Amino acid sequence: MARASAGRSTLSRQLQLLDAFSIDSPFLSLSELSRRSGLPVGTTHALLADLEEQRLVERGADRTYRLGIRLWELACRTPGALGLREIAMPHLQEVHGSIGQHVQLGILSGGDVLFLERLSSRDAVVNATIIGGRLPLHASAAGLVLMADADAATRDEVLAGPLRSLTDATIADAAELRRVLHRVRTQRFAVADGYIHPSARGIAVPVTGAAGETVASVGAVVPNDDAPWIPLVDSLQSAAEHISAALRAAALPQAHPEASPGGRYRALVSSSDESMQYLAGPANRRQPHSPAGATPR
Amino acid sequence: MARASAGRSTLSRQLQLLDAFSIDSPFLSLSELSRRSGLPVGTTHALLADLEEQRLVERGADRTYRLGIRLWELACRTPGALGLREIAMPHLQEVHGSIGQHVQLGILSGGDVLFLERLSSRDAVVNATIIGGRLPLHASAAGLVLMADADAATRDEVLAGPLRSLTDATIADAAELRRVLHRVRTQRFAVADGYIHPSARGIAVPVTGAAGETVASVGAVVPNDDAPWIPLVDSLQSAAEHISAALRAAALPQAHPEASPGGRYRALVSSSDESMQYLAGPANRRQPHSPAGATPR
Numbered sequence: 001m002a003r004a005s006a007g008r009s010t011l012s013r014q015l016q017l018l019d020a021f022s023i024d025s026p027f028l029s030l031s032e033l034s035r036r037s038g039l040p041v042g043t044t045h046a047l048l049a050d051l052e053e054q055r056l057v058e059r060g061a062d063r064t065y066r067l068g069i070r071l072w073e074l075a076c077r078t079p080g081a082l083g084l085r086e087i088a089m090p091h092l093q094e095v096h097g098s099i100g101q102h103v104q105l106g107i108l109s110g111g112d113v114l115f116l117e118r119l120s121s122r123d124a125v126v127n128a129t130i131i132g133g134r135l136p137l138h139a140s141a142a143g144l145v146l147m148a149d150a151d152a153a154t155r156d157e158v159l160a161g162p163l164r165s166l167t168d169a170t171i172a173d174a175a176e177l178r179r180v181l182h183r184v185r186t187q188r189f190a191v192a193d194g195y196i197h198p199s200a201r202g203i204a205v206p207v208t209g210a211a212g213e214t215v216a217s218v219g220a221v222v223p224n225d226d227a228p229w230i231p232l233v234d235s236l237q238s239a240a241e242h243i244s245a246a247l248r249a250a251a252l253p254q255a256h257p258e259a260s261p262g263g264r265y266r267a268l269v270s271s272s273d274e275s276m277q278y279l280a281g282p283a284n285r286r287q288p289h290s291p292a293g294a295t296p297r
Numbered sequence: 298m299a300r301a302s303a304g305r306s307t308l309s310r311q312l313q314l315l316d317a318f319s320i321d322s323p324f325l326s327l328s329e330l331s332r333r334s335g336l337p338v339g340t341t342h343a344l345l346a347d348l349e350e351q352r353l354v355e356r357g358a359d360r361t362y363r364l365g366i367r368l369w370e371l372a373c374r375t376p377g378a379l380g381l382r383e384i385a386m387p388h389l390q391e392v393h394g395s396i397g398q399h400v401q402l403g404i405l406s407g408g409d410v411l412f413l414e415r416l417s418s419r420d421a422v423v424n425a426t427i428i429g430g431r432l433p434l435h436a437s438a439a440g441l442v443l444m445a446d447a448d449a450a451t452r453d454e455v456l457a458g459p460l461r462s463l464t465d466a467t468i469a470d471a472a473e474l475r476r477v478l479h480r481v482r483t484q485r486f487a488v489a490d491g492y493i494h495p496s497a498r499g500i501a502v503p504v505t506g507a508a509g510e511t512v513a514s515v516g517a518v519v520p521n522d523d524a525p526w527i528p529l530v531d532s533l534q535s536a537a538e539h540i541s542a543a544l545r546a547a548a549l550p551q552a553h554p555e556a557s558p559g560g561r562y563r564a565l566v567s568s569s570d571e572s573m574q575y576l577a578g579p580a581n582r583r584q585p586h587s588p589a590g591a592t593p594r
Contacts, residue, residue, distance in 0.1 A: 011348075019371075026376045074318075074372070078363065079363050080355065086428065102569070116369075119390070126575045272419055274421070274423040275399075275423050
């Protein structure tokens with residue numbers, strides 16, 4: 001199948017270009033894109049023309065390229081990322097409102113924690129988490145929670161090291177990490193004092209999916225001081241229970257007595273009860289949203 | 298350039314498959330994808346294999362496909378979507394905290410309002426907005442604000458109709474729409490009573506970018522009742538001023554005395570001051586994030 005294999009190689013080279021953009025370099029010129037991707041300038045230019053035509057990249061007034069809004073629109077239909085984030089959001093907001101520090105939602109992805117959401121305030125403590133960013137499993141409270149409940153292969157791979165130290169407090173010893181994971185699995189929470197930065201304490205608890213499996217962690221980053229942190233574990237566990245219940249309700253068939261309103265929308269959208277009924281109901285047939293893919297220029 | 302043109306057609310067909318997923322159909326089988334995209338089952342299968350290998354789609358335990366987390370990770374590096382949303386978020390949260398109803402952030406995109414964020418609460422009024430969803434310009438407060446400041450071509454295209462009515466209150470007459478836009482441009486806010494649903498009132502104000510141009514709107518959806526809405530316009534305008542100031546600060550060179558900390562991260566990330574210094578500072582060189590594109594399986 002020549003066509004499919006040509007397509008495969010083109011798509012993977014186009015993704016090399018998209019991957020060249022990062023949080024600290026969101027704007028790139030043609031020559032920077034060529035250098036970062038390792039592709040010749042001419043090839044880069046041709047691939048970019050195609051990506052720009054499809055609105056996966058956009059060109060600014062200064063001729064630099066950036067990732068396009070269309071990617072973000074597609075991302076809004078990913079149940080594993082934005083769906084989970086939408087369902088968790090009201091509960092994250094409640095914890096954030098009561099503590100004023102960072103509150104975050106992470107999932108296990110490719111041997112890291114990938115953060116789907118993080119609420120902050122300007123005067124909150126130092127925190128390395130960014131939305132769409134990753135942290136190592138062994139060096140973060142969210143990571144310990146996800147690793148404690150992960151399959152044996154994922155755990156063994158991390159335990160085989162290297163266990164990179166970010167501060168003197170990071171767990172860098174496999175035997176100690178194994179003990180800590182056992183404790184986390186039993187206690188259902190993790191506390192990481194200064195693992196990433198001496199002045200920050202991470203606390204995280206697991207969120208379970210429809211089948212009771214751990215699907216995410218909810219955590220907070222607070223100052224690494226003498227303040228009692230047990231009340232914070234309690235409010236994170238309460239938020240996690242609410243999120244887990246909402247995930248179970250979202251997976252129920254619409255006819256089930258405990259199903260929340262919204263039908264299939266519930267996999268991606270969390271709005272007020274009246275809005276969910278509107279979105280799922282007969283009004284939806286004359287709904288003002290453009291249908292999938294109808295993204296006029 | 299045969300290769301580039303083969304790539305173009307492959308990419309556009311792959312996007313046909315990605316576009317088949319929508320908010321009300323986030324999970325699709327092979328045959329549904331073939332039917333929705335109009336592509337033969339064999340072609341659909343080959344394109345999906347490539348998309349799955351690149352983690353742009355994922356396959357669930359029930360064999361259905363869904364859009365993949367990798368799309369969402371790329372989306373987190375779009376300055377025009379997530380960057381703007383990150384900068385606006387603390388100010389949206391403040392308004393949401395004080396009114397408890399829907400608060401939302403929208404941009405002009407392809408002749409619609411595209412919503413980047415929406416905060417809700419369970420008992421809030423009915424609202425058709427979903428994150429990543431669109432509303433017609435003429436039928437929403439956010440749309441009126443964006444249309445009032447849009448270029449003449451965009452305005453004329455909408456004014457040329459058709460102006461679809463969603464309720465009896467939707468503006469369906471071009472002359473009336475022109476008068477309303479003039480008023481919105483002068484007053485710097487729009488109020489839409491029952492345009493989309495009889496029980497909902499939309500209110501929106503403009504957000505300006507570094508050059509003073511309108512880049513987004515901040516709005517609220519509240520019950521369409523006798524409660525005075527002027528105080529809400531005031532708090533939305535205050536939030537919009539803060540967001541506009543933050544956008545200006547994010548565009549300043551790092552050496553500028555009024556530049557906020559964070560360097561190039563500021564285009565995409567809004568965290569606490571200490572976190573922004575950490576992300577941009579020397580500590581960043583041993584930063585725990587995976588580099589761009591390093592998304593191990």
